[in-house]
Amino acid sequence: MCGICGYLQTEDGETAKEAGRELLQKMTALISHRGPDAEGTYCSQGLGLGFRRLTIIDLSEQGNQPLFSENRRYSLVFNGEIYNYKELREDLIAHGYQFQSRTDSEVLVHGYACYGPKLLSKLRGMFAFAIWDNVERTLFLARDPFGIKPLYYSCNTKDGSFIFASEIKSFLAYPAFVKELNRDALFSYFNFQYSAWESTFFRGVYKLLPGHYLLIKPETLKAYSTPDKPLQTETYFHFTFDYSRRTNENDLVEELRQRLRESVQLHLQSDVEVGAFLSGGVDSSYIAALSRPQHTFSVGFAGYAGGGFNEIDYAKRLSAKLGIQHHHVDLTAEDCFGILPKLQYHMDEPHGNFSAVPLYFLAKLAKEYVTVVLSGEGADELFAGYDPYRDSHLAGIYKKMLPAACRRFNRKFINLIPSAHLRRAVLRAGMEPREYFLGEMSICTDSEARGLLQPEYAQGVSALNGLQPYYDEIAALPELDQKQLIDLKYWLPGDILLKADKMSSAHSLELRVPYLDLQIWDLARKIAPEQRIKGLETKHILRCAAQAYLPQEWSARQKLGFMVPLKDWLKQEKFANLLREEFGSGQARQFFQTDVLLQYLAKHQAGEANYQHQLYLAYVFLLWYKEYFCKR
Missing domain, CATH: 3.40.50.620 (HUPs)
Known part of the structure; x- marks a missing residue:
């Protein structure tokens, strides 16, 4: 595990090398927890790469980054591990490349020199990395297929420059970065409990999506006129099921x-x-x-x-x-x-x-x-380990028994069914996943989220609406497949x-x-x-x-999940008071219908309803906002 960051500037506003190194040191300092063992920087004509290292493979200084190709055309900063690096190393040696270290990282810089973006299909591992081509003056960023390692980027800068990092907090040290709240992010956050879309809670800051890569040049930045639109990326990996052969x-x-x-x-x-x-x-x-x-x-x-x-x-x-x-x-x-x-x-x-x-x-x-x-x-x-997947299996059996019209009619009588699993199966059998399934965890309905938020923060894309384009792509698949793919x-x-x-x-x-x-x-x-x-x-x-x-x-143990006694704790006056104090602040009233939150808290304490998730979502948002918009 390591931390990476960097910048690419337009030709009109290139930072001098010495100033660039100082800037990168400030950016890497904010993510030093990702790599306390070593640091490194590289600057070249408006390009800067920063690195913090946690030594795992090859503990020598030869494994420090940035790493370079033999002719120094390519430079690399990399976070993650390549588990088939020994096999790739032998392949690249056979192609004439010479290695200076025993690290897995070096296969990336030589592999990109050899294969270009096609290298990504050869990798087994977790990764987020950037490679600078000093001849073509092109910056290449890539992220692993599953999204194990994070990578963020932004062009929301005063000078039009492009910045990237393993963690958004690194951007705070970049003087031209414009720190703004993305007002549309709160709405779907109350659906999902996390930031699900390509955009983030910072306006103009985006995630490089899993299984994607990005190629960018300094001249490209001049044509990028708005921070409210992500850059065009390329997909190199899709999740698909394969039923071409049945195996016992x-x-x-x-x-x-x-x-x-x-x-x-x-x-x-x-x-x-x-x-x-x-x-x-x-x-x-x-x-x-x-x-x-x-x-x-x-x-x-x-x-x-x-x-x-x-x-x-x-x-x-x-x-x-x-x-x-x-x-x-x-x-x-x-x-x-x-x-x-x-x-x-x-x-x-x-x-x-x-x-x-x-x-x-x-x-x-x-x-x-x-x-x-x-x-x-x-x-x-x-x-397929989550309970909502199991519902779709039971629903599948039920669907084979009755036509759709009968299943819709039978939903009126679900309260007569003693089994909770069967009740859910009957209810869901008259619906498609796209009508109700947001993922393993969903918190608030759209109407409930709007009831908690101030109007100007309830305008974002709702979870179900945001998922519909992907549901369109996978509509022909079995329900279990659709849920797992979501x-x-x-x-x-x-x-x-x-x-x-x-x-x-x-x-x-x-x-x-x-x-x-x-x-x-x-x-x-x-x-x-x-x-x-x-x-x-x-x-x-x-x-x-x-x-x-x-x-x-x-x-054979059934899944419990990482369960916590938050529901019990919020009934205790000591901890309820923490939320009550936060919800009573002027800052809270900027974002939330605080009278509704306080009603939720009172009902939760009285045991009349369980509002632990809604209360916690609002509380930690306010703590986060203080950390990033009040303290820094």
């Missing part, structure tokens, strides 16, 4: 075992110690069983031992069975609320998934023992992977995700819907594969 379950299970063993071994490549996060669920337990690290880590909540908010016992017992030293920490409400301002600063944008809080402390614990951790993110999205495209990079990256990098810890390997996805995309979910059993193929390595108590 036994073969799928065995092939998954082989591919996941290989992926874990590749993810263990390191010159520093590697540990593993372990929740006790099947995803992380399977990774721990395959990797057998010396250390595993988990978090729980004080006062909730043995309850639904604490899986430490499962993690401890599995670690003991595997002969692994386990470490855990119990968090208090004071711990969690106390860290929220700092956490929102590290996230760059307001993030309403409270599971980021225990993840922050989990990364802090792990950093005391290791520099790299393996984690189980991605298994649910690839292998989560792979939006929820996984926008919530799950973003908080994993930001919370681990806050502690200079590299987090690796072995499930999110292209060879694993190539198998997952060939598993038929009825093989992914069997009855009420999610992740059927993955669970079968895990049985060879885990006791049934772990391989």
